[in-house]
Amino acid sequence: MELFNKIRQTIEQSYPDLKGINIDFQPTPENQTGDFGFPCFVYAKVLKTSPVNIASKLASLSYPDIIEETKTAGPYLNFSLDRNVFATELVSEILSQKELFGSGGEGKGKRVLLEHTSINPNASPHIGRSRNGLIGDTLARLFRFEGYDVNVHYYVNDMGKQIGLLVMQAEDKKDLRFHEVLDLYVEANQRAKDDPDFEAKGFDLLMRMEHGDPEVTKAFGDMVNICLNGQLEVLGRLGLTYDTFDRESTFLHDARMDEAMEVFNKQGALFTDEHGRKVLDLQKLGYCSEEGRYIVLKRANGSTMYMYRDIAYTLEKIERGGDMNLIVLGEDHKMYFEQMETIIRSLGKTPPVAVHYSYILLKEGKMSTRQGNVVLLADFLDEAVQHARAKVEVQWPDMPEDERGEIARIIGIGAVRFAILSVRPNRNVIFDWETALSFTGDSGPYIQYSCTRIASILRKHGSEPETLKSPLTLTHDAEWGLVFRLAAVPQDISSSLKLKNPGILATTALDIARRFSVFYNECPVLSAENEKIRDSRIAICVAARQALMNLLGLLGINAPERM
């Protein structure tokens, strides 16, 4: 904030020794006077005097006009703002910046390549798989919001053992449908476990695919298309979109890998083991840990392992260039990615930056496809939308069916996205139906509801201001509580991007929605005591809605006009 910089300048002019020391501005607690302040402990260290002494000295400096009063509370220095001036400046800023409010524009002219989701084409995705896509999608929205040119990549694992097994299991099926694949997948895995011949046949199929057998290639391709299209449809319902699809099979025979294998060889890192496999000793490439030291790149039959193709793909992504190369991966891929980093560095390149996230767990324990205790994303979405529909029907009995359906869809999707995104990526999400389908309290619908209430006020008012015609007049703490919170939004968005934590957006949006609710209950807008106060409140409503819409947009959540 400009204001904070001005305060810093004022202090540094009188005390040059304090230059470059970061001040921790924070809102003052309820029992103290003032709007915000900071502790003087760090200054005390530099100036070698007590923080209480410094606070009182700094209090007597002359600050910008917008600061009405300074007051010390022991080692803390607090500032009181001219609330009307502050609110007028902030709200008019929001009204003019509109959908860009909150953006620092730091990414202008920069390119980002972001890979996310990239699930195996097999069955309908369960909710655990969606966390990758949701985090990735939100990061993509964040980067775009900050001005970056973002290209979202999806790596289609269109080959590998699991496709081979699926192809065999589906051999005598005609017109296979996507929803049937889950059962086939479970069956195929069970059969491979029980019958080594079946599994061996799978690897054989894989090898023929690698050697370009047209029949096998077609069978793989057909199966992958059924799965991929089915998965993308479900992911699309959640609002996930991709710019570029890269197919693993196109990295089978890659000139870059011939070069890479030569580099590994020269560094003495590549050897053939007693089974005839091509193995990479990562320790020779600078990998420190003993676990994960060896990695098989090629099977004895000459077919390649996943890592082999992924190295080629990663090199491809690096060659495409950009100022940032990101990938969202589950915590199960942490070691794998460390290995990848070592390999890419040994080839003289900079590896992508990985964003890891933890698993979604069920209250009863882990999800397991085999044991059948999975929550499919499609089911979760159906359930959430259904739940929302029931509420909309009660609320709007006379509304046309398709409009109600659309509102229910927006609310259901919003609830799902919010529930998963609001948890810090490095923590497990504990999923239970009751909490996930709760549309009260800390939830997506609660935020949407605030937007709806604002929309309703503005609808009844008949118009909404494009710009401020006159300065705001605040008469109530609830107005100020809301307005002052809006001022921190740009900082919150920037933190969310820097820490690659979408949860900060969720917390910010909730906080604003809560403050709006307080304001809504305590400050009548349309029936305010006079026109001046009414216009101020209208402006605050417009600004609050803008901030909420921008935050929801980053979270990939829409807000209906009514709900």
Add this chain to the structure above:
RNA sequence: GCGCCAAUAGCUCAGUUGGAUAGAGCAACUGCCUUCUAAGCAGUAGGUCGCAGGUUCGAGUCCUGCUUGGCGCGCCA
């Protein structure tokens, strides 16, 4: 066994570089709809921030050890 991540109210989670009395929601209890949508608001109750040490003027936040949970550890992807 080894490595990485986590542990905050009965439950689900915030707590962004260490700072003022640790915050929400759900569940429980009490109020508030002839007044802009009650998917809401106000209030009560609920905490040795896993345990034990340490660093610091100050620790939920940093360090060490332990406990519990998640994830991983060579022909799966």
